Amino acid sequence: MSRPILLAAVLLAATPAVAGAAGPRAASATVCGDQYLLALADPGQIAALSPQAGDRWLSLLADEAAGHPRLRPAAESYVAAGVEVVLADAWSDHKTMALLERFGIRVVRIPLVESFGEVETTTRMVAEALGHPGRGEALNAATRARLAVLRAQAAGAGREALYLRPGGGSAAAGTFVDAVMQANGLANRATADGRRGWTGYDLEQFVMAPPDLLLTSFFDSPDRSLRRAFGAHPAFTARAAATPSVEVPGRTWICSGWILVEAAEALAQGLRRLPALHE
Template identity: 25%
Template sequence: MEFFLNSFFATAKLKIAIIFVGLIFILSITNLSAQTNSEKPKRIVSINLCTDQLLMALVETERIISVSHLARDSSISRFSDKAKNLHINYGMAEEIYLLKPDLVLAGEYSKKYVVAVIRELGLNIVTVPVANSLEAMRNNLLKLAAILGEEAKAKIIISKVDNLFSLKNTYSKKPVAIVWRTRGLIDGPGTLVHEMLQVHGFRNLAKNLGRGQLGNINLEQIIMTRPDLVIIPESKNGYPSLSQLVFKHPALTSLDRLNKPWLTIMRFPEWGLMCGGPQVLKAYELLASIRMNLLAKK
């Protein structure tokens, strides 16, 4: 009898010990999770337009202490309304230092000496590369979300990006299109704009002409090559430079007014043609609508 009692108590003690260890493990995991959440950066500064867009899409404004002054320009910033309630900066190292951020976001082409000085001052600065494809945009979102502690939000955006991949090569009719920027600049293969056109079943005139990532085309060439669609970045601030006056040239506007069946000219929000970020998803919706209207016209 005594043997069985000893065995019973020994077994009970072992079970209690196992439960106790289990509770300690659970508590340690909970504390680790709380610690991870507490380690989310709470004073974030962005000094680049593209990182502005990523930051404002992923993080609540309470954790953002400053974005670049370009973030308030509704022509090039999808989140300009959100930026109006945030402090702006002009990307100078001394002003960034005085803001006492725990994280600074810069772009690949942010001023190198500014990035170097910010780093020398001991601030935590992360440089985000340019996204020249949907895959690159996806990678940027994943990496930045991990730093910001916003993986869940990023996954929602990425699932929508992944849906866009499935649209590639599903169209039988592929009209020719060109995105024509100021000074005649055009986006060729190896750019996000090129992939945007491909995803929605367009052939990029820049590729047809043998241009690289960034090429140039004049008005005469556009008229002679007769693309189906010319997309012109739209500026809500009017035409602040002489280089944009070509978009008002009679040779172009007369074709637009005459509604020539071989040419459609569309003004497109410039923020949809810049920076690989969540705002591109809205640009894809607009491009899908343009394609539908274009084919209906044909």
């Protein structure tokens, strides 16, 4: 199911209690909130998106964000816009969010979750706050169906992969990256190395013991900060060039929301392009 068709199906889904209702006027303070607001709200509900909503490096729904206002996350801006609900990350500016609640604005804090089951819980929470619980259930059902196909195909079966970001960051068991890998039947090299959760690798370790398969993200980002020193080092680029790899677009898992199914499908597509294991 393509993304436009998926979103259209979700927007058509509504429980009898909210059918025909626009829902509360809502805004998003973060890119993660943008993905939920654009997927679940009526267009007329959307008072504002985050300043990064149209950034194609960060937002999966950058095209869908076109035409919607953007606001800097500030209490006075949301109050002036008549916002009733604000979607924010759990770690967003707590002072601003507390001030909004004092003005009677509902703040929905989107948590960092690490499994698809937890993503479903978050989707239900956001959909209810936006007045469209039926759409939340429809989005969850569509996500489950897409994951079922990936798990049945198991494009990564028999392979072990190491996930790396430009700064050397990695992810082992207990992370949403690992959940996406598992959905495709991949074994996680970081977990096999005895690691758990969000972790990292140093350059020497990678060069001396490279993985059979490299899974990367954000290497094509326009960010050229010092945080990219690991990925820009000649020793890394030489070893990585000799290692089979799959790049998952960073915008598909910029946060642990429903968009993770897009990351899982992108990973599956990359895995299917690799030579078969027996070749």
